[in-house]
Amino acid sequence: MTLAPVAGSTATTVRARFEVTGVVQGVGFRPHVHRLARRHHLTGWVSNTDHGVSLEVQGQPAAIERFTHELAADAPPLASISTWAKTQRPAQPGTTFEIRASETGRAPTLAVPPDVAACAACLDELHDPTNRRYRHPFISCTDCGPRTTIVTGLPFDRSRTSMADFELCGACRAEYRDVDSRRHHAQTIACPDCGPTVSFHRSGPTTTRRRTLHAAIDAARRALGCGEIVAVKGIGGFHLVADATSDATLARLRERKGRPDKPLAVMIPDLATARLLASLTPAAEVALTSPTRPVVIVPARPGTELSGRIAPGLDTIGLLLPSSPLQHLLFEPGSATDRSLPALVCTSGNRSGQPMVIDDAAARRLLGPIADAMCSHDRTIHIACDDSVVQPVGNDVVVHRRGKGLAPQPVHLPFPVPAVLALGGDLKNTFCLASGRDALLSQPIGDLADERAQQAWRDGGRAAAERHGIEPTAIAIDAHPGYHSARLGRLLGRNLNCPVLTVQHHHAHLAALLVEHEVDASTPVIGAVFDGTGYGTDGTLWGGEFLVGGYAAAPRRAGLAAVPLPGGTAAIRAPWRMALSHLLAAGVDTAGLPAPGQASAVERDIVLQQAARGMHSPPTSSMGRLFDAVASLLDVCHEITYEAQAAIELEALARTATATAPPLRFEHHRDGVVGAGELVRGLVDGLRSGADPAGLALAFHQAVAAMVASTACRLRTEAPQLTSVGLSGGVFQNALLSELTVEALTAERFRVLRHRDIPANDGGIALGQAAVAGYRLQHGADRQTERSST
Template sequence: MLKLQVHGIVQAVGFRPFVHRIAVKNHLTGYIANVGDHVEIAVQGIPEDIEQFLRDLKNKKPPISEIDRIEKEVCPNENFDTFEVIKSQKKEGGESIIPPDIAICDECLEELFTPSDNRYLYPFINCTHCGPRFTIIEEMPYDREKTSMKSFPLCGFCQKEYTDIVNRRYHAEPVCCPEQGPHYTMSVEEAAHLLDQGKVVAVKGLGGFHIACLIDDSVVLRVRDLLNRPQQPFALMARDIESVRKLAYTSRQEEELLQSWMRPIVVLRKRKPLQGAAPLLHTIGIMLPYAPVHHLIFHYCASDVFVMTSANFPGNPMIIDNEIAERELPFADAFLYHNLEIVNRCDDSVIRNGLFIRRSRGFVPKGIPISHSKTVLAVGGELNNTFCITKGGKAFLSQHIGDTSNYDTLLFQKEAINHFIRLLALDWEDIDVIVCDLHPQYNTRKQAEDFSQMYGIPVKMVQHHFAHAYGLMAEHQKEMIVIAADGAGYGLDGNVWGGEILFRSERLGHLEYVPILGGDLATKWPERMLLSYLEREIPGRRYSKQEQQVLLNQLKKERILTSSTGRFLDGMAAFLGVCYERTYEGEPAMKLESLALKGKNLDVEMEVEGNQMMVKDFVKRIVDVKAPKKDIAKTAHTALGRAYIELLSNFNDMHLPVGFSGGVAYNEIIAKVLQKEAQKRGLEFYVHRLVPPGDGGTSFGQVASING
C-alpha cells in the first residue's frame, strides 16, 4: 500500500471526489480523507496502475487546486474492497490552507437561471467549483460543521447531492437550497428596481457590505457626501465584459483577469469621462459580478453598471454585521442583507497594470513561497495594512485590514491574526519572532510589543523602506538595488524617508531632505510642501500672500525633514492646481499622473550631487518654465525617474538588477522611465507581481527580512 500526504490547496476545491474518480478509473482500492490541513490518500493495486494514478493526480487535478508537495510512504497492505472517501481526521502540523472565495462557476450560473432547477434564482447557489470558502471558515479541517454554514442543516435534496460521489456538489460544504439554506430578508428583485430608480442600496455579499447605486452624477454625489468620500474613486460593477468595454479600454490580459474566478477590481483607462465615479483621474476600477446575488441584481435591472463600493467610512473596517450596517448606514434607502454569518470580512482585490493595489478576495489566503522555514508573524505598518504569517516555507498574507491608526481596525487585525493562527494549525508558542515597523508611534508596533509581552516572543523592528526592498527581492529570489519610493516611512536617522535607493542593509542614496511644513498638515495640504521646496512666495495659489509669509516664517523653524517622493509629487500637484487638499491616500500624485499622461517631456533635468537628488533646485527651476501644465507634469515625472537611475548607477559597479517598490511604483510614467533608463544601461528591472508594492505588501517584506 502506498500512503500519500498531499499538501497545498487540496480542501474545498473538489479534490476528494477527483481522487476517488481517478482511483476507481485505475482499479485501485483504499481511501482519501481530509487530515488537519492536508489530505491523506492510501492506494492499493498493481504498480502500473498506481503509477498512472500518480500521473493523473498531478496532471488532471481540479483547476483551482494546487499541490505543493506529496510525501510518500510504503505501508503493509490492508483489506480494502473499494476506494472510499472517509471522515475527516484532526491532525496537527502542516502548512496547507483553504482556497479563497471563488466566483460563481458557469454550471451554477446556468442552473441559477434554469426555471426547472431546484436552485432557480437562489442567491446562495454553489458547488465544489465555486462559492464562499475563506469568508465562512472557522477552523480546519474544512468541513461544514467548522463553517458558518453549520447553522443551516442539509435538507434531503442537498444531502443526496452532498453524499453522491459523482455529483458536482459532493462534499461541497456550503451546499444549500431555498428549503433550508440562507436567505435574503428582502427580495433581490425589489432591491434591483430601487437601484434603477436611483436609490442607494446596502448589499451584503460574500465578504461584507457594499453600497450600490447608479453611476449618475447626482446619485454618486449624494453617496460621496453620505460616506464622507468627496473625491475618492468608486469601483464600478458592470453586467458583462461588453459593458466594461463601453466604459474603458481593455487589454486581453485585463479581460482575462476580469473574467477569472478571482474576479478582482481591475483599474482600467477610461473610455468615458465618469467624473462622478473617479474625479480628475484617467482610470476607473471595474469588476464583474462574482456572487449569485450580483447576477440576480443585473437580471432584474435595466442598468448595465452600478457603483459598488465598500460600505464603510474612511479608516473603518468593512461592515459585516446586519445590525451594525443599519446603525452605521442610516442613509441607505434599502438593505439587501442575508442571515449567513461572515466569519472573515474580505474586501475586493484591486489590480492595476498587473500590480496589486489590494490583495484580498480571490487571493487570500493563498501562500507565497519564501526562502526560510521559520514561523514568523509580521504586523505590517499603518495605512492599507496587512499582516503576514510564515510557516513551512510559505508566507500567508492576510486580507486587506486597513488603517490601523483607527482603533476598530486595529482590533480587527488582532482578531484576524488569531484566526489565521488557528487556520494554520499554530499556537502562539510556535511563533519564533514577531516583526514590526520601526516607527515608534505606530499602533501595530505597540500591538507587536503587547503580543511579545503576553507570549514571550522576541520582537524585531524593520525600517519601512527596507521592508519594501526585502519583499521585492523575496518575490523574485534575486539580489538587487531597490528604489523604494512612497509618501512616508520612519527613517533610521529619525527623519521621514520616502525616496530611497537601498542595497542589502545600506542606504545608498535618496531625495534631498526638505522640511515638512507643519508636519502631518503638509500631507493634507500639498501647497505646504510646494512652499518647502521653493522657500519663497508664489502668487496665484490658494494661500494668500499673508498666509504664505506666515508659513515661510514657520518653515525656518521646522526640524522634521523628509526625502519623500510622494511629498515631491504632492508639491507639484499643488503648483499645477490639480489638488490643494488630499482627501484620500495618494490623491495629489494620482491626479498629477493623470494630467502628465497627456503631456510631453521638456527635458528639464533633476541634478544629482553626491548621494542625493537635488529636488529643491529642480522645483525652483520648473516653476519658472512657461509651458502647458500637462508638459510640466510630464517633465517632473521624467526628471525624477532619470535622476533615480543616474544616482543608482553611481553605486552599481556590479550591474545588479534594479527593483522598484513602494506606493509610487503604481505610477505608470515613473515606472516606465525607470525601466527604460535601467535597460539602456543593460540592467534588469523588476517590480512586484505577488504582493502590493505599497503598504499592503510591507508585512511580506517584514517576514522576508528574517534569515533562515
C-alpha cells in the same frame, strides 16, 4: 517512480500513499481523487488533514502510474499543489474507495481555500428555469463559492464553516454523496429548501422585511433603480451599491460617506458592458473574469453613460464583475417591467479606514446613515475581506490590494523561518504569519489609527493563529515609535513572552519585493523605495531612498535631499504646503504661481516661515511629497481628500501630454544625495514660459525614471555585483512612472524587480518584516529585541 509488487499480496497489486500540500481543501480535490480512483479501478481512501490531503490507492501498477500522473495533471482548476510525496505501503484487503472523515491534530498549515466567484456551470443553472436552483442566490459547487470568509477552522469541512447552520435537505445530501455529481463532497452547497435566506430592510422608522428570497432581491433591485443606495451583503462584507449612471445618487453617496473625490468601483453585469466603458487589454479581460473577481483599474472610455462623479479628475476606472450569485441577480430583472441596470457603483461598506462591515447589527449602525435600504442574508461572514484591486501594467497584472480571493494564498519564502508574526504598518494594515517556508499575508485590515480596525486586528490575528495552529515565537514591527501597529506588537510580545524585532520601513518594502521574486539571501540588490513616509534610521521621515543589501541589512546609500514638511501631517493633506517648501528650498520666487495662490497671504507667510525656520516642519526625503509638490505647482491638486490623490491626478495629466517639454533634471551630489532644486526651477521656468502643464507633468515622470537609472549606475560603479534594481513603495503604484523606470533601467542593462502579487504600498510590508525578522532569528544575527534594521 515505479512501485515494486508488494510482498504478501497478489503479484500485481501495489498500494501507494500520497501526502499532498497546498490549496487542496475546499476546491474539489477529494472528489477529483475519488473519480480518478474509480476510473483506474483502485481501492483505498482520501482524507483532508491539517496540512492538506492524504490518500492511499491500491491496484495494478500501471493503473497507479496513470493515477499518479493524472492526480496533478488533471487537478481541479482552483487547486494549487505546493508539495506532494508518494510512498509505498503494504497492500490491504478492501474493495471500495472512500472519502474519509478529516484527520485533525497534526502539523499546522497555512493554506486556506480562497473565496471563488460563481462558476459558469452554476451560473447556467442559476438562469435555467427548470433547475431546482433557478435564481437561488447561494448556488455553489466544488469549483466555486465562499471559502476563506466563512471558515472557522481547518481542515475545510462544512462543520467548520458558516454553512454548518444549514442542514442539507435530502436532494442536496444525495448530490453530496453522488460521486458523479459536481457537488460530490462540496461543503458549501445549498438550495431553496435548505439554504440561507435573503432579507430586505428599509432604513428609517418604518422597517419592511421581505420574507422570501426573490421578493427581497426584487425589492433591492427596484430600490437601486429608483436611485436609492442599498447596503448589500457580499462575500467578504457589505458593499454600498448604487446606480452608477445617476449623478444625484452618487452625489448623495459621496456626501453621506464623506468621500468627495476617491474613485468608486463600478460593477457591471458582463464583459461586453465592461468593453463599452473601458479599453480592455487581453490581460485586463483575464483579470476581470478570474475567479477572484478583483476590481481592475483600466483606462476609461470618454462619453459613456456613467456618472462623472465616479472618478473625478482621473482617466481610469475600477471595474469588477459580480462574484456572488446575489450580485448577479441584482442585474437581472425579475419581470419584464423591471428596469435593468447597466452598471452599479459597488464600494466597500465601511467608514474610511475601517474594515468592511460584516454583520447586520453593525451594518444598521454604521451604514444605516449612508444607505437607504439593506439587502442581507443569514449566512455568517467570519472574516471581513475587501475586494482585491489589480491593474494591468505592461505585460503584468499588478496587485494593489491583496484581498478577496488572493489574501489566503501562502507566499513561498526563499528560506525557512521560525514562527513570526509581523504587524505591518498603520495605513493599509495587513499582518503576516510566517512559519517554515510559508508566509500568510492577511486580508486588508484598515488603518490602525482607527479603533475598529484595531479591534479587527486583534480578532483577525487571534483567529489566524488559532485557525492555523501557529504560536508565534517572535514579533516583527515597524521602527516608527508612534505606530499603533508597533504598540500592539510590543503588547503582544509581552503577552506571549517572545522577542520583538523592529524592521525599518523601507527595508521591509524591499524585503517583500525580494521574497516575491524569490531572491536568495546572498544576492545584494539596489532597492529604489519611494513612498509617502517611513521612519528612517536617523529618526527623520524617509520616502525617496536607495537601499543596498538584502534580508539581513540594507543600509541607505543614496536618496532625495530632505526638505521641511511644513506643519507636519497638515502638509500631507495640503500639497500646496509641500510646493512652497520645495520652492523655498530651490530658492524660487513664489510670485504668480498657482500653488501659493491657494492660501491666504497670512497662511502662506506662516508656512514659509515654518519651513524656513524648521518649526513644526520635520525634514523629509519623501518622493511622495515631491509628487504632491509638483502636482500643486502644475495646478493639478492643492488639497487631497484621499491618500495619494495628487500623485494619481498628476499621472493622469501626464498621460494626456501631446508635446514634450524640455527635460527636467535632478542634481546628483557626491555623497549620494539627490537634490530636486534644479528640477523645481526647471518646472517654474517652464510654467512661466507657457509650456503645457501636461508636457511638464510627463517630463517630471521621465526625470524621476532617469534619476533612478543614473543613481543605480553610480552605485554599480562602486560595486559591480549590483546588477539588479528593485522598485518598491507606494509611489511605484504609478503605472506610468513604473513603466518609464523599467525602460530606463533596462536600457542600462539592469535586471528590474517590481511588484506583481504583493502590493508596492504598505499593504505589503508585513511580509518584508516577517522575512527580515525570520532571517535574523534563523541566523542568530539579532537575538536581542528591538534592534533596528538597516
